[in-house]
Amino acid sequence: MTEQAVDGGYLPPGAGDGSAAAAPGRRMPPARRADGAAVRPGTPASAPAPSAPVPSVPVPSVPGFAGRHRELRELHAEIARAGLDTLSGRKGARSRVLLIAGRPGSGRSALAERLLGELAGDYPDGVLRAVLTGPGGERPGTARIARDLLAALGERPSPGADEDELTERLRGALAGRRALLFLDDAPGADAVAPLLPDAPDCLVVVVSQGPLTGIPDVRPCVLGGLDGPACVEILSRYAGPTRITVDPRTAESVAEECGGQPAALILAGAWLAARPKASVSDLRQGLRAVPLPGDLPGSGRPLFRAFQLAAAALPAAAARILRLSTLAPAGLVDAQIASALAGCSVAVAATVLDDLAALGLLRPVPAEGGRPPGPPLPDAALHTPYRLPGSLAPLARALLDAHERPADVQLARARMLERTVRLLHSCRAMAEPAGSPARRKADGLPRSLRFSSRAAAAHWLRSRRGALLDAAGVAVADGGLDTLDRRLMAALTRTLLAHEGAEAAAPDLYGLHELVLRVAERRGLAREQAAALLNLADLDGRAGRPEQAAVRYRGALEAARSARDPVAAGRALESLGGTYAELGDWQRAADWYGRALELRLARGERADAARLHGRTGAAYACAARWDEALAEWRAAARTYRRLGDPAGRARAVGEMAGVQERAGRPEEALRTCLEALETARKAEDGRVEAELRLRIADTLDRLGDPTAARLHRDVGERLLEDHPDRL
Template sequence: MKELRADIVRAGLDTLSGRAPARSRVLLIAGRPGSGRTALAEELARTVADDYPGGLFRARLTDPGGPPPPLEDIARDLLAELGGSAPAGSSEDELTQAVRDTLAGRRCVLLLDDAADPDPVRELVPDTPGCLVVAVSEGPLTGVPDVRPCTLGGLPVPAAVALIARYAGDTRVTVDPRAAETLVEECAGQPAALLLAGGWLASRPTASVADAVLGMRGLPPGAGAAAGAAGRPGAVVPGSGPGQPLARAFRLARTALPGAAAALLPLLTLAPAGRADAQTASSLAGCSLAEAQSLLDELAGRCLLRPVPGGAPAPARYYLPGCLVPLLREDLAARVKPAEAGLARARMLERTVRQLRACRAETERDEPAARAWLAELPRGLRFGSRRAAREWLDSRLPVLRAAVRLAVDDGGLDTQARRLLSALARAVMAHRGEEASAAELYPLHQLALEVAERRGLVPEQAAAHLNLADLDAAAGRTEDALARYRSALAAAREAEEPFLTARSLESLGRVYQESGDWERAADWYGRALGLRLARGDAAEEARLYGRMATVHEHTGDRGETLRNLRAAAAAARRAGDRSLESGIRTRLAGTFDLLGDADAAAAQRAAARRLRGKAEQ
């Protein structure tokens, strides 16, 4: 800590060369998984908090045991926490630039955990000197300018013994200090291994520290002469070779677990992003919420799980230490049949879908159907209020995204992936609204398109292209939107889906209209109108005639404007939509004013007033 704090204020290469610092200071805490590197980073951030009043912001750059999350997702989450924004569908470079711009002029701590690659770190470091970036990695981050590394090894013996005493109690360490020192040697001073050994001792108050040493060596407690050797540092005992201290400490902790906890632990590697709460554990293990919470608390008490940093106190959420994930994956492969693991994952995804549906339903409580559905839902899946549902959604978004990515990448879970994608998109839209949810929805529609193309689901391809094109158009990416709409049109025609075909045609007309290309806009609107006329959809006919009229207004063709508005009014009358017809007749009045026909204009306004009155009755 002393070395790290000194590095914060130490002159950098820019200062030594006489230039003002161009970027924020980057500290690197390097060490093998299990060396305590993340814990040290969190403690450093806590101790310097007063010097950085802008707050602490965290980002994990890899998922335990899985592919790294897209840098776009990481940057988007940071932007949301920082109060910044970027258009939907922004590229990785645009998003990271937006993060740097938002951090400019602030004094914040940015903790980038588990950085396996220097590129994401380099892209997120602010371009101004006010912030502190603390990166956690296994090795050097070559290419990050002026990074200050601090490499961790094993704890020194006194500190390691103190760590064991925190769990075993001072008495057991005091009565056998040599056994405690031997246990430190067996763990190679590695904090994660020491924590597992300490958790084993905490769960066995009658066991001695020497018993923990023997357990690390794969021997039973009180194993004759071996028990005496446990108290002599450096003594050679069969089975006590150097090996992997963490693997042996994990074996010690695992063999002491009760049956239900031992069965749940490897299944937690299926949890997205290595995060687990009672809902996740319950679905994986097929047990009640109360039992699942008890099992998670027990595993955390044995140091096999850690509390999520910065999380709310209730309900408790935990994460798998990254150093244990490879060992747990081996355990899963050896102890759980593939069919059982697949069933557990399917249960987890189904539970997540139901939670998302409940989250969305909280926004629809005024509707009888939503209230009835919520009333039939198990109490553990309900939310107390719309606010509670929104907070749950916001706090779980990175995990929910990871669940979607895992389901899509699996390839064999496309049905669950499609349901999960739909449920997540609808929940986000319900709580945030169309405009605010656009950035979150864009990558979900991209994943939906990927699944639809893989499964040959042509109508879903058309729908995904349409959704992406709408977002591209709203973000001002006109050429991208046009290309997407044309892809949607081709897929809709292939699938013989008239609704999607008409929507694609009309959307193309709208983009050209917004671009001021009136001739092409009229052409595409005309094609869409032809399809609506063939299907006899009067309300849609009225709307499209209105769009055609708008295009002709801009070209100055009053005759075509008048013709289309009259056709729109007639279609609205056939549809029985008095509000729509009233609006169209008001537009007709304006057109007659421009043509100098005051009597016709007055008649249309009078008709519009009568229609509004009937519509309001």
Template sequence: MTDQAVDTSGPAEAAGTEEPPGAAPPRFFGRERELKALRADIERAGLDTLAGRKAPRARVLLIAGRPGSGRSALAEALAGALCGTDVRRAPESGTGALPWAVPGTGSGDYPDGILRVGLTRPGGERVATEQTAQEILGLLELAVPPGAGQDELSGMVRAALAARRVVLVLDDAVDAEQVDPLLPDDPDCLVVATATGPLTGVPDVRPCALGGLEAGACVRLLARAIGQVRITVDPRTAEALAEACGGQPAALVLVGGWLAAHPMATVADVARRLRELPDSDEQQPAGARPLARALRLVHDSLPQAAARILRLLALAPAGLADAHTASALAGCSISAAESTLEDFVRLGLLRTDGAAHPQYGVPGCLAPLLRALMEDRDRPAEIQLARARMLERTVRRLQSCRAVTEPEDSGARRRLAGLPRSLRFPNAEEAGVWLRLRQPALLASARLAVADGELDTLARRLVAALVRALAAHRGTEDAAPELYGLHSLVLDVAVRRDLPRERAAALLNLADLDARTGRTRDALTRYRAALDAGRAARDLYATGRAMESVGGAYAELGDFHRAADWYGRALAQRLTQGERADEARLYGRLGAVHTYAGRYGEALRNWRAAAAGHRRLGDLAAQARAVSEAARVQEYAGRPQESLQTCREAVELARRADDVRLQAALQLRLADTLDRLGDPAAAGLHRGAADRLLGGEGAAYEIRSPSAEN
């Protein structure tokens, strides 16, 4: 995450251009010396160039500094200058917690723009390389295979960046292992990483260590927040205050926000208050104490209710909160929470993106300090209750988000009408926008709820509601990467709580996604595990589904003998339950694998059984497809006359089903059969009939029975 909302560390505005006191400071100004040094490092020859070799990968610049030093703002300012663009135009970048991209203007050194991702979560946990790669691919609007591993995703990132000239900002790296897999192989790209210390292991990295701002810049920063007059009356105290803040932009922003909120206070007053704060932070490094003291100054001056909300924001998933999150955490009204969050923005405690559904980001440098305050001031039971309220509110919002997509007369819409107005969405479009904007926080909430382990019932409800909402608004294909992670979370809870039914469902869902992306052997392993879990739960649906899916996996691998065996087991179970639709489908699957294996007698018997099943169900189109497959088997078996007669039967069924395109496809099959029998005239008649049926709509589709699909 970004260290601080701004790095207001540069020169004062030109005369006549000053903004009013309390105006939001720019994201960055100053650090001219550091910017100049970084640009010089870009131009400087690398080790490979000096050795006479072409640089194999992008150059890496490192901006090292403690949280709150403005390292992220400096990285973004450098990237914006190189790309000829303004990072303040970045969508949703106001919170600093979300990945974002800014296209270049074409006039900079890197015309394809900026990509920025964070490598550390607000709680201090490192972000897995797989997730970072997914975020980069998402910024590039490239499809991400669900369940793909680190190597595959890293390779996709490098391949995507090979055709672009971008600046890749990797913010708040923990170590070189997070950075190295993402480095573009194209020397025309540039990587700017921020970290607390060196990145040992990244070759030829160019470090730039950030210290505190010089006194003049600190004073100008304070003047920007409170006005020049309050600085002019006591300039020496202002310089002493800057020194007490260690020259850290984040600490200065908090102090400036406090002064702006207390117009009758002087700079000497705030300096005295900082000195009078008790020394309770001896455990912290000396360089981290100024920011901790500045936060305590602001926190202790807040009303009790507001201070509690601020502390509980340490629980906000991904460091992102909205009015509903704050309201649920504190147990207050939504309007009170929204007003308090806006006050926090003015104090420099939060950032906001200004979107239609505003989100508020906790700066990464403040998140661990807020958590420490929360653990010190709030009882564990109160913290757990706040977390439970937040999860319950999120579940209800997700249920509302999905229900608004249902038909007006559905049960879901009737239940939606019973919810409080504040939880409802006016229409599906608004719900979709909310889901898109809140998706990073929602996914983080699910991960945190499962990792916590103490609220597993709420965690399961949250994951289920999020899966349904994503499927309703984005579709299962588009949301597959997110759904894969959510099903994995369900599996974690099911294993931890020994819930075989839920374990079977999660394994089946994960295996389906594995199979869809070509990882058939992985899918087969999961299907077998789902079968075991289904048997342990005595869940006939799960066991039948697993056996059928095992058969499908073997068919995909070309092992038709095992496929037929597993389809047979699944069919035997369906026959005992009287599930006719499933029986007909499984007869078709058996017919297909026997056909592939060349066992035409078995194949023909199963296709006929499938056709009989569809006939009993009254599905004429499915019956026609099954009969057409029987005709295909007869032709393969060297019985063309019988195949011709069976195919005519299928045509008649398609006609009765009023399926014109299927009828046309069957006419073409008849024509091919007649050609092989040496009757081109009759074949021509059937092709003409197919053309008339299509009526200029295009070619007939390939006959593919649903029961033949694997």
């Protein structure tokens, strides 16, 4: 997923103060490579020298907004206008939908953000944002979008939930709320409709290139080019007012060359800002000199020219990082990712990214929740993330295809995955106690790969979560980096568990286990296939999907047997027994427990065998097969006695008494329970003794001896107070 950066006409601060043209010594040279050699426009950039510094360009700190006043008024008027449901005399059941339609680069996302900022005070439940098209034009999927929106609302969806369940839960979470839902870069109505909440007090703002046919009562606002004053304002803010003021006619001509598109105007203004000695006429001439492909539609020519002009003048290091940034997971690139992709130092990558952002080619992404707590130490958590604007991504990918060999692209991906694995190891180590082996190992890493605190590591993991999951998905889909992607998924799984815990990380872990299964099946790795299926089945079972869990456990059993892995096979057999017990199919549960028991006995695992004797006995008891149940519990008691576990033997004998009582033999049950009580007292296990005394009290009540029952119950309750923790 990606946000539109220069699409929206964001402007730097300081309009009219000349700040955009200040500090010429720090500007990027217009036509020099990193090694100082001249570069002609359109010349392919070569690989950068790793230590070659790139001149720094000031990055606008606070973006602004220009033009679109008429469109804003129309949007506000549409919100105030009565809907079709209101006109028909009934309250609307769904949220109102506003559509801002326009081509990428027309300023549609910026207009939406400006509108949301003006409306935020009227919606106390806040603004929810989702981008419905990925950086490569792919659709992330409605299920993932709904899951992310639920997480933003503080809801925790069940792992492995399907699209219908997630969207229904999203609608339920928004019911009764007054919130703004911003759906950016929507590919069509089919991507929007499932996310629309049944909440008439919510407002949905959608940005799309075309209409949302099929969604009723959509309020469209179609964007064209900016008007002349707004175009000149963009150029002035980026290039400084002086050159624009002294040559207003040429500035208006440049605006026409840019088609009034904010994205093209920002690139053009930033190009001029980086060249204090260039005139507005030079800018116009440069735009007109860019050759156009014959199949390029007229509406795409202004942005193509502005992008090619800006990209052709970049130093080699910056040009290559710009091209390779299209490989960044989820479109999120920081100094670490750029350094790994381009094979340069982190310091050089950080400087280049700042320069590209100043030129309008990248957009800084505000850190979620601000900077990590603690002192501002230089560590891996503090690198500013950037995104390639959605309108520029296809153009940058075209440069990648034209100037990078497939082998070099694959090598860049491999370096990026390797760097990500090392960062994950460092992040996980910060969840360990100080002085632990993992922390000592992390202390030996380069400073750029270390985190200053556990809070900083957790902040990095949280802010990069989507990109890390996307990196795993892209690596698996690539198919040529299966060794690296397996290491990445293993490191990401351990890191999520260390920082978030099993329950909070379960939805993400479910997706990772599915990716592991995909790789294992592709490479014929039966042992890993069994492990992935077991993990997925466990999560399915905890999410209330026992039938699906049973199917996965059966698959895990087959894979474990083919891999000759008795540990995984035993776990699958026992889990199948537990799954059928949950389904209430006690006979099949007992059968599967019995198979697991045979395997444990064959391997001499007596402690596990004792536990399985008990589980089999419990299943038989639930099926009212009393003789088989008693036989299994007797076997469990014998095994615990051989193991020297008197407390376990007492529990098993007590369960025998429970079976006898359920079978209608209370006198027999009382004798057996007293035997178990004597064993528990010898074991000095107060908790087991307390439970047995309470069971004896219930049996005595049924046998008509309330006095003895009361004595046992009083002693049992006192023991429970002294031993409150369950074994």
